[in-house]
Amino acid sequence: MSSTTEPLVETRGLTVTYGSRTVLEDIDLTVGAGEIVTLIGPNGAGKTTLVKSVLGLVKPSAGSIRRRAGLTIGYMPQRLQVERTLPLTVRRFLTLWQRVDRADLAQVLDEVGASHVIDGAVQTLSGGELQRVLLARALLRRPDILVLDEPVQAVDVHGQIELFNLIAEIRRSRGCGVLLVSHDLHLVMARTDTVLCINRHVCCSGHPEDVSRHPEYLAMFGRHAEALAVYQHSHDHHHGCDGTVVTLPSAQGAGQDAARPLSEARRHHGHG
Known part of the structure:
Protein backbone atom coordinates (compact mmCIF):
# COMPACT_ATOMS: atom_id res chain seq x y z
CA MET A 1 0.00 0.00 0.00
CA SER A 2 1.11 3.58 -0.55
CA SER A 3 1.45 5.92 2.40
CA THR A 4 -1.65 7.79 1.23
CA THR A 5 -3.89 4.73 1.49
CA GLU A 6 -2.21 2.73 4.25
CA PRO A 7 -4.30 2.84 7.45
CA LEU A 8 -2.90 4.82 10.35
CA VAL A 9 -4.00 2.09 12.76
CA GLU A 10 -5.48 -1.31 12.04
CA THR A 11 -6.46 -4.13 14.40
CA ARG A 12 -7.46 -7.61 13.29
CA GLY A 13 -9.01 -10.16 15.62
CA LEU A 14 -7.86 -8.12 18.63
CA THR A 15 -8.60 -9.98 21.87
CA VAL A 16 -7.70 -8.90 25.40
CA THR A 17 -8.12 -11.18 28.41
CA TYR A 18 -7.35 -10.63 32.08
CA GLY A 19 -7.03 -14.07 33.62
CA SER A 20 -10.22 -15.92 32.77
CA ARG A 21 -12.11 -12.72 31.89
CA THR A 22 -12.37 -11.65 28.26
CA VAL A 23 -12.50 -7.86 27.97
CA LEU A 24 -12.32 -7.63 24.17
CA GLU A 25 -12.87 -10.36 21.61
CA ASP A 26 -12.07 -10.44 17.89
CA ILE A 27 -12.10 -6.68 17.27
CA ASP A 28 -11.43 -5.39 13.74
CA LEU A 29 -10.78 -1.64 13.58
CA THR A 30 -9.32 0.61 10.90
CA VAL A 31 -8.60 4.35 11.09
CA GLY A 32 -7.35 6.16 8.00
CA ALA A 33 -5.93 9.64 7.48
CA GLY A 34 -8.63 12.31 7.58
CA GLU A 35 -11.19 9.85 8.96
CA ILE A 36 -13.18 10.08 12.19
CA VAL A 37 -14.01 6.71 13.73
CA THR A 38 -16.20 6.69 16.83
CA LEU A 39 -16.43 3.91 19.41
CA ILE A 40 -19.71 3.66 21.28
CA GLY A 41 -21.06 1.13 23.76
CA PRO A 42 -22.28 0.78 27.34
CA ASN A 43 -20.08 1.19 30.41
CA GLY A 44 -17.72 -1.75 30.74
CA ALA A 45 -17.92 -2.55 27.01
CA GLY A 46 -14.13 -2.37 26.59
CA LYS A 47 -13.91 0.99 24.78
CA THR A 48 -11.08 2.35 26.94
CA THR A 49 -9.24 -0.99 26.80
CA LEU A 50 -9.39 -0.83 23.00
CA VAL A 51 -8.00 2.71 23.08
CA LYS A 52 -5.18 1.62 25.40
CA SER A 53 -4.39 -1.23 23.03
CA VAL A 54 -4.14 1.21 20.11
CA LEU A 55 -1.83 3.38 22.23
CA GLY A 56 0.37 0.39 23.01
CA LEU A 57 -0.44 0.47 26.74
CA VAL A 58 -2.28 -2.88 26.72
CA LYS A 59 -0.83 -5.94 25.01
CA PRO A 60 -3.38 -8.04 23.12
CA SER A 61 -3.84 -11.66 24.12
CA ALA A 62 -4.58 -12.56 20.49
CA GLY A 63 -4.90 -10.83 17.15
CA SER A 64 -2.75 -8.02 15.79
CA ILE A 65 -2.30 -4.24 15.85
CA ARG A 66 -0.58 -2.46 12.97
CA ARG A 67 0.49 1.17 13.25
CA ARG A 68 1.82 3.02 10.25
CA ALA A 69 5.60 3.45 10.39
CA GLY A 70 6.59 6.63 12.21
CA LEU A 71 3.01 7.19 13.43
CA THR A 72 2.62 10.07 15.89
CA ILE A 73 -0.34 9.85 18.27
CA GLY A 74 -1.94 12.73 20.16
CA TYR A 75 -3.87 11.38 23.14
CA MET A 76 -6.57 13.13 25.15
CA PRO A 77 -7.44 11.17 28.31
CA GLN A 78 -10.94 10.72 29.66
CA ARG A 79 -10.28 12.86 32.70
CA LEU A 80 -7.53 14.75 34.52
CA GLN A 81 -7.32 15.46 38.22
CA VAL A 82 -4.86 18.05 39.48
CA GLU A 83 -4.19 18.66 43.17
CA ARG A 84 -5.93 21.96 43.96
CA THR A 85 -2.99 23.30 45.99
CA LEU A 86 -0.48 22.65 43.20
CA PRO A 87 0.62 25.95 41.56
CA LEU A 88 0.22 24.90 37.92
CA THR A 89 -0.64 27.31 35.12
CA VAL A 90 -1.88 26.21 31.72
CA ARG A 91 1.39 27.41 30.18
CA ARG A 92 3.41 25.29 32.61
CA PHE A 93 1.10 22.29 32.21
CA LEU A 94 1.52 22.28 28.43
CA THR A 95 5.32 22.45 28.64
CA LEU A 96 5.92 19.90 31.42
CA TRP A 97 6.50 16.92 29.12
CA GLN A 98 8.12 18.59 26.14
CA ARG A 99 9.87 21.74 25.00
CA VAL A 100 7.40 23.93 23.17
CA ASP A 101 8.15 26.99 21.09
CA ARG A 102 6.28 30.06 22.36
CA ALA A 103 4.73 30.66 18.94
CA ASP A 104 3.57 27.03 18.66
CA LEU A 105 2.00 27.22 22.09
CA ALA A 106 0.12 30.41 21.22
CA GLN A 107 -0.99 28.97 17.87
CA VAL A 108 -2.39 25.73 19.24
CA LEU A 109 -4.23 27.44 22.10
CA ASP A 110 -5.76 29.83 19.57
CA GLU A 111 -6.73 26.86 17.40
CA VAL A 112 -8.74 25.28 20.22
CA GLY A 113 -10.18 28.58 21.46
CA ALA A 114 -8.28 28.66 24.76
CA SER A 115 -5.80 31.53 24.34
CA HIS A 116 -7.41 33.44 27.20
CA VAL A 117 -6.51 30.80 29.84
CA ILE A 118 -2.78 30.49 29.10
CA ASP A 119 -1.75 32.08 32.40
CA GLY A 120 -4.67 30.75 34.43
CA ALA A 121 -4.41 27.97 37.00
CA VAL A 122 -5.42 24.56 35.64
CA GLN A 123 -7.51 23.93 38.76
CA THR A 124 -9.72 26.97 38.11
CA LEU A 125 -10.70 26.07 34.54
CA SER A 126 -14.26 25.21 33.64
CA GLY A 127 -14.98 21.75 32.26
CA GLY A 128 -15.01 23.03 28.68
CA GLU A 129 -11.82 25.05 29.12
CA LEU A 130 -9.97 22.07 30.58
CA GLN A 131 -11.02 19.82 27.70
CA ARG A 132 -9.75 22.40 25.20
CA VAL A 133 -6.43 22.59 27.04
CA LEU A 134 -6.14 18.78 26.96
CA LEU A 135 -6.91 18.87 23.25
CA ALA A 136 -4.20 21.51 22.76
CA ARG A 137 -1.73 19.26 24.60
CA ALA A 138 -2.54 16.42 22.20
CA LEU A 139 -2.15 18.71 19.17
CA LEU A 140 1.29 19.94 20.28
CA ARG A 141 2.64 16.57 19.16
CA ARG A 142 1.58 17.33 15.56
CA PRO A 143 -0.23 13.99 15.53
CA ASP A 144 -1.08 11.83 12.55
CA ILE A 145 -3.97 10.49 14.63
CA LEU A 146 -5.86 11.97 17.57
CA VAL A 147 -7.13 9.47 20.15
CA LEU A 148 -9.85 11.10 22.26
CA ASP A 149 -11.38 9.17 25.16
CA GLU A 150 -14.74 10.75 26.05
CA PRO A 151 -13.55 14.28 25.14
CA VAL A 152 -16.72 16.01 26.36
CA GLN A 153 -16.61 14.81 29.97
CA ALA A 154 -17.99 17.40 32.45
CA VAL A 155 -19.10 19.73 29.62
CA ASP A 156 -22.65 21.02 29.16
CA VAL A 157 -24.62 20.15 26.01
CA HIS A 158 -23.82 23.42 24.23
CA GLY A 159 -20.14 22.97 25.02
CA GLN A 160 -20.26 19.36 23.81
CA ILE A 161 -21.58 20.44 20.41
CA GLU A 162 -18.88 23.11 20.14
CA LEU A 163 -16.14 20.61 21.02
CA PHE A 164 -17.34 18.04 18.49
CA ASN A 165 -17.49 20.77 15.84
CA LEU A 166 -13.95 21.79 16.80
CA ILE A 167 -12.71 18.21 16.47
CA ALA A 168 -14.30 17.95 13.02
CA GLU A 169 -12.63 21.22 11.98
CA ILE A 170 -9.22 20.02 13.25
CA ARG A 171 -9.63 16.86 11.20
CA ARG A 172 -10.43 18.97 8.15
CA SER A 173 -7.61 21.50 8.58
CA ARG A 174 -4.88 19.09 9.69
CA GLY A 175 -5.91 15.99 7.76
CA CYS A 176 -5.29 13.78 10.79
CA GLY A 177 -7.26 10.68 11.66
CA VAL A 178 -9.43 10.69 14.79
CA LEU A 179 -10.34 7.75 17.02
CA LEU A 180 -13.06 9.00 19.32
CA VAL A 181 -14.81 7.36 22.27
CA SER A 182 -18.31 8.61 23.00
CA HIS A 183 -21.43 7.35 24.76
CA ASP A 184 -23.79 9.67 22.84
CA LEU A 185 -24.33 8.65 19.23
CA HIS A 186 -26.74 11.52 18.55
CA LEU A 187 -24.02 14.10 19.29
CA VAL A 188 -21.54 12.58 16.85
CA MET A 189 -23.99 11.55 14.12
CA ALA A 190 -23.03 14.39 11.76
CA ARG A 191 -19.38 14.51 12.80
CA THR A 192 -18.14 10.97 12.28
CA ASP A 193 -17.49 8.79 9.26
CA THR A 194 -17.67 5.35 10.85
CA VAL A 195 -19.16 4.04 14.09
CA LEU A 196 -18.04 0.89 15.87
CA CYS A 197 -20.60 -0.24 18.45
CA ILE A 198 -18.90 -2.62 20.86
CA ASN A 199 -19.85 -4.63 23.90
CA ARG A 200 -16.66 -6.66 24.33
CA HIS A 201 -17.15 -7.73 20.70
CA VAL A 202 -18.23 -5.68 17.68
CA CYS A 203 -22.03 -5.59 17.78
CA CYS A 204 -22.35 -3.55 14.59
CA SER A 205 -20.37 -1.05 12.57
CA GLY A 206 -20.76 1.33 9.65
CA HIS A 207 -22.26 4.73 8.90
CA PRO A 208 -23.83 6.28 12.03
CA GLU A 209 -27.35 6.30 10.56
CA ASP A 210 -27.07 2.60 9.74
CA VAL A 211 -25.77 1.77 13.21
CA GLU A 216 -28.13 -5.02 18.11
CA TYR A 217 -27.70 -1.29 18.76
CA LEU A 218 -31.41 -0.93 19.55
CA ALA A 219 -31.31 -4.02 21.80
CA MET A 220 -28.24 -2.74 23.64
CA PHE A 221 -29.62 0.72 24.45
CA GLY A 222 -33.25 -0.34 24.75
CA ARG A 223 -35.69 2.48 25.40
CA HIS A 224 -32.85 5.02 25.38
CA ALA A 225 -31.93 4.22 21.77
CA GLU A 226 -34.42 6.65 20.22
CA ALA A 227 -33.14 9.49 22.40
CA LEU A 228 -29.57 8.67 21.41
CA ALA A 229 -30.13 8.38 17.70
CA VAL A 230 -33.25 8.78 15.58
CA TYR A 231 -36.59 10.05 16.84
CA GLN A 232 -39.38 7.51 16.37
CA HIS A 233 -43.04 8.05 17.18
CA SER A 234 -46.17 5.96 16.68
CA HIS A 235 -48.98 8.35 15.78
CA ASP A 236 -51.69 6.52 17.71
CA HIS A 237 -52.87 9.44 19.89
CA HIS A 238 -53.37 13.17 20.06
CA HIS A 239 -53.03 15.65 22.91
CA GLY A 240 -55.93 17.31 24.67
CA CYS A 241 -55.96 21.01 25.54
CA ASP A 242 -54.60 20.19 28.99
CA GLY A 243 -51.78 18.12 27.51
CA THR A 244 -53.24 14.73 28.32
CA VAL A 245 -52.75 11.87 25.84
CA VAL A 246 -55.94 10.83 24.06
CA THR A 247 -55.69 7.45 22.30
CA LEU A 248 -57.17 7.36 18.82
CA PRO A 249 -59.85 4.72 18.04
CA SER A 250 -57.52 3.06 15.56
CA ALA A 251 -53.82 3.03 14.96
CA GLN A 252 -54.31 4.45 11.48
CA GLY A 253 -51.22 6.40 10.52
CA ALA A 254 -49.16 4.57 13.11
CA GLY A 255 -45.49 4.79 12.43
CA GLN A 256 -45.79 7.65 9.93
CA ASP A 257 -43.24 9.60 11.95
CA ALA A 258 -40.82 6.68 12.31
CA ALA A 259 -37.19 7.56 11.67
CA ARG A 260 -38.07 11.22 11.13
CA PRO A 261 -35.30 13.53 12.39
CA LEU A 262 -36.01 14.81 15.91
CA SER A 263 -36.33 18.47 14.93
CA GLU A 264 -38.78 17.70 12.10
CA ALA A 265 -40.88 15.39 14.28
CA ARG A 266 -41.11 18.02 17.00
CA ARG A 267 -42.31 20.61 14.49
CA HIS A 268 -44.91 18.11 13.21
CA HIS A 269 -46.30 17.69 16.70
CA GLY A 270 -46.07 21.32 17.71
CA HIS A 271 -43.36 20.78 20.32
CA GLY A 272 -41.08 23.60 19.16
Whole structure:
Protein backbone atom coordinates (compact mmCIF):
# COMPACT_ATOMS: atom_id res chain seq x y z
CA MET A 1 0.00 0.00 0.00
CA SER A 2 1.11 3.58 -0.55
CA SER A 3 1.45 5.92 2.40
CA THR A 4 -1.65 7.79 1.23
CA THR A 5 -3.89 4.73 1.49
CA GLU A 6 -2.21 2.73 4.25
CA PRO A 7 -4.30 2.84 7.45
CA LEU A 8 -2.90 4.82 10.35
CA VAL A 9 -4.00 2.09 12.76
CA GLU A 10 -5.48 -1.31 12.04
CA THR A 11 -6.46 -4.13 14.40
CA ARG A 12 -7.46 -7.61 13.29
CA GLY A 13 -9.01 -10.16 15.62
CA LEU A 14 -7.86 -8.12 18.63
CA THR A 15 -8.60 -9.98 21.87
CA VAL A 16 -7.70 -8.90 25.40
CA THR A 17 -8.12 -11.18 28.41
CA TYR A 18 -7.35 -10.63 32.08
CA GLY A 19 -7.03 -14.07 33.62
CA SER A 20 -10.22 -15.92 32.77
CA ARG A 21 -12.11 -12.72 31.89
CA THR A 22 -12.37 -11.65 28.26
CA VAL A 23 -12.50 -7.86 27.97
CA LEU A 24 -12.32 -7.63 24.17
CA GLU A 25 -12.87 -10.36 21.61
CA ASP A 26 -12.07 -10.44 17.89
CA ILE A 27 -12.10 -6.68 17.27
CA ASP A 28 -11.43 -5.39 13.74
CA LEU A 29 -10.78 -1.64 13.58
CA THR A 30 -9.32 0.61 10.90
CA VAL A 31 -8.60 4.35 11.09
CA GLY A 32 -7.35 6.16 8.00
CA ALA A 33 -5.93 9.64 7.48
CA GLY A 34 -8.63 12.31 7.58
CA GLU A 35 -11.19 9.85 8.96
CA ILE A 36 -13.18 10.08 12.19
CA VAL A 37 -14.01 6.71 13.73
CA THR A 38 -16.20 6.69 16.83
CA LEU A 39 -16.43 3.91 19.41
CA ILE A 40 -19.71 3.66 21.28
CA GLY A 41 -21.06 1.13 23.76
CA PRO A 42 -22.28 0.78 27.34
CA ASN A 43 -20.08 1.19 30.41
CA GLY A 44 -17.72 -1.75 30.74
CA ALA A 45 -17.92 -2.55 27.01
CA GLY A 46 -14.13 -2.37 26.59
CA LYS A 47 -13.91 0.99 24.78
CA THR A 48 -11.08 2.35 26.94
CA THR A 49 -9.24 -0.99 26.80
CA LEU A 50 -9.39 -0.83 23.00
CA VAL A 51 -8.00 2.71 23.08
CA LYS A 52 -5.18 1.62 25.40
CA SER A 53 -4.39 -1.23 23.03
CA VAL A 54 -4.14 1.21 20.11
CA LEU A 55 -1.83 3.38 22.23
CA GLY A 56 0.37 0.39 23.01
CA LEU A 57 -0.44 0.47 26.74
CA VAL A 58 -2.28 -2.88 26.72
CA LYS A 59 -0.83 -5.94 25.01
CA PRO A 60 -3.38 -8.04 23.12
CA SER A 61 -3.84 -11.66 24.12
CA ALA A 62 -4.58 -12.56 20.49
CA GLY A 63 -4.90 -10.83 17.15
CA SER A 64 -2.75 -8.02 15.79
CA ILE A 65 -2.30 -4.24 15.85
CA ARG A 66 -0.58 -2.46 12.97
CA ARG A 67 0.49 1.17 13.25
CA ARG A 68 1.82 3.02 10.25
CA ALA A 69 5.60 3.45 10.39
CA GLY A 70 6.59 6.63 12.21
CA LEU A 71 3.01 7.19 13.43
CA THR A 72 2.62 10.07 15.89
CA ILE A 73 -0.34 9.85 18.27
CA GLY A 74 -1.94 12.73 20.16
CA TYR A 75 -3.87 11.38 23.14
CA MET A 76 -6.57 13.13 25.15
CA PRO A 77 -7.44 11.17 28.31
CA GLN A 78 -10.94 10.72 29.66
CA ARG A 79 -10.28 12.86 32.70
CA LEU A 80 -7.53 14.75 34.52
CA GLN A 81 -7.32 15.46 38.22
CA VAL A 82 -4.86 18.05 39.48
CA GLU A 83 -4.19 18.66 43.17
CA ARG A 84 -5.93 21.96 43.96
CA THR A 85 -2.99 23.30 45.99
CA LEU A 86 -0.48 22.65 43.20
CA PRO A 87 0.62 25.95 41.56
CA LEU A 88 0.22 24.90 37.92
CA THR A 89 -0.64 27.31 35.12
CA VAL A 90 -1.88 26.21 31.72
CA ARG A 91 1.39 27.41 30.18
CA ARG A 92 3.41 25.29 32.61
CA PHE A 93 1.10 22.29 32.21
CA LEU A 94 1.52 22.28 28.43
CA THR A 95 5.32 22.45 28.64
CA LEU A 96 5.92 19.90 31.42
CA TRP A 97 6.50 16.92 29.12
CA GLN A 98 8.12 18.59 26.14
CA ARG A 99 9.87 21.74 25.00
CA VAL A 100 7.40 23.93 23.17
CA ASP A 101 8.15 26.99 21.09
CA ARG A 102 6.28 30.06 22.36
CA ALA A 103 4.73 30.66 18.94
CA ASP A 104 3.57 27.03 18.66
CA LEU A 105 2.00 27.22 22.09
CA ALA A 106 0.12 30.41 21.22
CA GLN A 107 -0.99 28.97 17.87
CA VAL A 108 -2.39 25.73 19.24
CA LEU A 109 -4.23 27.44 22.10
CA ASP A 110 -5.76 29.83 19.57
CA GLU A 111 -6.73 26.86 17.40
CA VAL A 112 -8.74 25.28 20.22
CA GLY A 113 -10.18 28.58 21.46
CA ALA A 114 -8.28 28.66 24.76
CA SER A 115 -5.80 31.53 24.34
CA HIS A 116 -7.41 33.44 27.20
CA VAL A 117 -6.51 30.80 29.84
CA ILE A 118 -2.78 30.49 29.10
CA ASP A 119 -1.75 32.08 32.40
CA GLY A 120 -4.67 30.75 34.43
CA ALA A 121 -4.41 27.97 37.00
CA VAL A 122 -5.42 24.56 35.64
CA GLN A 123 -7.51 23.93 38.76
CA THR A 124 -9.72 26.97 38.11
CA LEU A 125 -10.70 26.07 34.54
CA SER A 126 -14.26 25.21 33.64
CA GLY A 127 -14.98 21.75 32.26
CA GLY A 128 -15.01 23.03 28.68
CA GLU A 129 -11.82 25.05 29.12
CA LEU A 130 -9.97 22.07 30.58
CA GLN A 131 -11.02 19.82 27.70
CA ARG A 132 -9.75 22.40 25.20
CA VAL A 133 -6.43 22.59 27.04
CA LEU A 134 -6.14 18.78 26.96
CA LEU A 135 -6.91 18.87 23.25
CA ALA A 136 -4.20 21.51 22.76
CA ARG A 137 -1.73 19.26 24.60
CA ALA A 138 -2.54 16.42 22.20
CA LEU A 139 -2.15 18.71 19.17
CA LEU A 140 1.29 19.94 20.28
CA ARG A 141 2.64 16.57 19.16
CA ARG A 142 1.58 17.33 15.56
CA PRO A 143 -0.23 13.99 15.53
CA ASP A 144 -1.08 11.83 12.55
CA ILE A 145 -3.97 10.49 14.63
CA LEU A 146 -5.86 11.97 17.57
CA VAL A 147 -7.13 9.47 20.15
CA LEU A 148 -9.85 11.10 22.26
CA ASP A 149 -11.38 9.17 25.16
CA GLU A 150 -14.74 10.75 26.05
CA PRO A 151 -13.55 14.28 25.14
CA VAL A 152 -16.72 16.01 26.36
CA GLN A 153 -16.61 14.81 29.97
CA ALA A 154 -17.99 17.40 32.45
CA VAL A 155 -19.10 19.73 29.62
CA ASP A 156 -22.65 21.02 29.16
CA VAL A 157 -24.62 20.15 26.01
CA HIS A 158 -23.82 23.42 24.23
CA GLY A 159 -20.14 22.97 25.02
CA GLN A 160 -20.26 19.36 23.81
CA ILE A 161 -21.58 20.44 20.41
CA GLU A 162 -18.88 23.11 20.14
CA LEU A 163 -16.14 20.61 21.02
CA PHE A 164 -17.34 18.04 18.49
CA ASN A 165 -17.49 20.77 15.84
CA LEU A 166 -13.95 21.79 16.80
CA ILE A 167 -12.71 18.21 16.47
CA ALA A 168 -14.30 17.95 13.02
CA GLU A 169 -12.63 21.22 11.98
CA ILE A 170 -9.22 20.02 13.25
CA ARG A 171 -9.63 16.86 11.20
CA ARG A 172 -10.43 18.97 8.15
CA SER A 173 -7.61 21.50 8.58
CA ARG A 174 -4.88 19.09 9.69
CA GLY A 175 -5.91 15.99 7.76
CA CYS A 176 -5.29 13.78 10.79
CA GLY A 177 -7.26 10.68 11.66
CA VAL A 178 -9.43 10.69 14.79
CA LEU A 179 -10.34 7.75 17.02
CA LEU A 180 -13.06 9.00 19.32
CA VAL A 181 -14.81 7.36 22.27
CA SER A 182 -18.31 8.61 23.00
CA HIS A 183 -21.43 7.35 24.76
CA ASP A 184 -23.79 9.67 22.84
CA LEU A 185 -24.33 8.65 19.23
CA HIS A 186 -26.74 11.52 18.55
CA LEU A 187 -24.02 14.10 19.29
CA VAL A 188 -21.54 12.58 16.85
CA MET A 189 -23.99 11.55 14.12
CA ALA A 190 -23.03 14.39 11.76
CA ARG A 191 -19.38 14.51 12.80
CA THR A 192 -18.14 10.97 12.28
CA ASP A 193 -17.49 8.79 9.26
CA THR A 194 -17.67 5.35 10.85
CA VAL A 195 -19.16 4.04 14.09
CA LEU A 196 -18.04 0.89 15.87
CA CYS A 197 -20.60 -0.24 18.45
CA ILE A 198 -18.90 -2.62 20.86
CA ASN A 199 -19.85 -4.63 23.90
CA ARG A 200 -16.66 -6.66 24.33
CA HIS A 201 -17.15 -7.73 20.70
CA VAL A 202 -18.23 -5.68 17.68
CA CYS A 203 -22.03 -5.59 17.78
CA CYS A 204 -22.35 -3.55 14.59
CA SER A 205 -20.37 -1.05 12.57
CA GLY A 206 -20.76 1.33 9.65
CA HIS A 207 -22.26 4.73 8.90
CA PRO A 208 -23.83 6.28 12.03
CA GLU A 209 -27.35 6.30 10.56
CA ASP A 210 -27.07 2.60 9.74
CA VAL A 211 -25.77 1.77 13.21
CA SER A 212 -28.58 3.75 14.84
CA ARG A 213 -31.12 1.44 13.17
CA HIS A 214 -29.24 -1.81 13.72
CA PRO A 215 -31.13 -4.38 15.85
CA GLU A 216 -28.13 -5.02 18.11
CA TYR A 217 -27.70 -1.29 18.76
CA LEU A 218 -31.41 -0.93 19.55
CA ALA A 219 -31.31 -4.02 21.80
CA MET A 220 -28.24 -2.74 23.64
CA PHE A 221 -29.62 0.72 24.45
CA GLY A 222 -33.25 -0.34 24.75
CA ARG A 223 -35.69 2.48 25.40
CA HIS A 224 -32.85 5.02 25.38
CA ALA A 225 -31.93 4.22 21.77
CA GLU A 226 -34.42 6.65 20.22
CA ALA A 227 -33.14 9.49 22.40
CA LEU A 228 -29.57 8.67 21.41
CA ALA A 229 -30.13 8.38 17.70
CA VAL A 230 -33.25 8.78 15.58
CA TYR A 231 -36.59 10.05 16.84
CA GLN A 232 -39.38 7.51 16.37
CA HIS A 233 -43.04 8.05 17.18
CA SER A 234 -46.17 5.96 16.68
CA HIS A 235 -48.98 8.35 15.78
CA ASP A 236 -51.69 6.52 17.71
CA HIS A 237 -52.87 9.44 19.89
CA HIS A 238 -53.37 13.17 20.06
CA HIS A 239 -53.03 15.65 22.91
CA GLY A 240 -55.93 17.31 24.67
CA CYS A 241 -55.96 21.01 25.54
CA ASP A 242 -54.60 20.19 28.99
CA GLY A 243 -51.78 18.12 27.51
CA THR A 244 -53.24 14.73 28.32
CA VAL A 245 -52.75 11.87 25.84
CA VAL A 246 -55.94 10.83 24.06
CA THR A 247 -55.69 7.45 22.30
CA LEU A 248 -57.17 7.36 18.82
CA PRO A 249 -59.85 4.72 18.04
CA SER A 250 -57.52 3.06 15.56
CA ALA A 251 -53.82 3.03 14.96
CA GLN A 252 -54.31 4.45 11.48
CA GLY A 253 -51.22 6.40 10.52
CA ALA A 254 -49.16 4.57 13.11
CA GLY A 255 -45.49 4.79 12.43
CA GLN A 256 -45.79 7.65 9.93
CA ASP A 257 -43.24 9.60 11.95
CA ALA A 258 -40.82 6.68 12.31
CA ALA A 259 -37.19 7.56 11.67
CA ARG A 260 -38.07 11.22 11.13
CA PRO A 261 -35.30 13.53 12.39
CA LEU A 262 -36.01 14.81 15.91
CA SER A 263 -36.33 18.47 14.93
CA GLU A 264 -38.78 17.70 12.10
CA ALA A 265 -40.88 15.39 14.28
CA ARG A 266 -41.11 18.02 17.00
CA ARG A 267 -42.31 20.61 14.49
CA HIS A 268 -44.91 18.11 13.21
CA HIS A 269 -46.30 17.69 16.70
CA GLY A 270 -46.07 21.32 17.71
CA HIS A 271 -43.36 20.78 20.32
CA GLY A 272 -41.08 23.60 19.16
